[in-house]
Amino acid sequence: MKSFLVIGMGRFGRHLAARMLHLGNDVMIVDEDSEIINELSSNFTDAFVGDCRNEVVLSSLGINNFDVCFVTIGENFQSSLEITSLLKELGAKRVVSKTNRDIQAKFLLRNGADEVVNPEKEMAERLAIRYNANKIFDFVELTPDFSIFEIPIFDHWVGKSVSELEIRNKYEINIIAVRQDNGLKPLPGSKHVFSAGEHIIVAGKIDVVTKLTAKM
DSSP: OOEEEEEOOSHHHHHHHHHHHHTTOEEEEEESOHHHHHHHGGGSSEEEEOOTTSHHHHHTTOGGGOSEEEEOOOSOHHHHHHHHHHHHHTTOSOEEEEOSSHHHHHHHHHTTOSEEEOHHHHHHHHHHHHHHSTTOOEEEESSSSEEEEEEEOOGGGTTOBHHHHTHHHHHOOEEEEEEETTEEEESOOTTOBOOTTOEEEEEEEHHHHHHHHHTO
């Protein structure tokens, strides 16, 4: 179990805090709008009404007790920048800040953010990759060029093993898991024989996998 501070209860902040709580963590939420905090306070470990641009307010939260502090104020960049900087000055272990624009990310990183997230951009890129090819069922970006995908198997793979097909050499992908009707089989060995309807979870270059799925 970890301890998280989420500052800013907009849509993203609420979803993030709720998910962190659901995963069994301690979550403290903060917003300067008392109505929002009153609405949400009963659901979280702790809740606080205050303007976190004020150093006294922020320091009263015990910043160094949290494993990660999230700044999810995307609508007011100046506030996000000030709070991010203050968090680091007050000894925050890790600060993750939300932004809506790439140029804002540069300033946040220079002023204390350990990581910057742009949910709208990341979701748009994820959807673009997923729907660019009909056969990509899920997608997780690791780097701009390398990702994890869930894709179906070729019809001619059915009844053949991983080693027979020489998948890594011929297709330039690494199989992480096989999704079957009865669940997920992680790290299938070279002797795994494919069955009809299986999906594979693979790691590979985006351009390689998209070209591969186009042939399916």
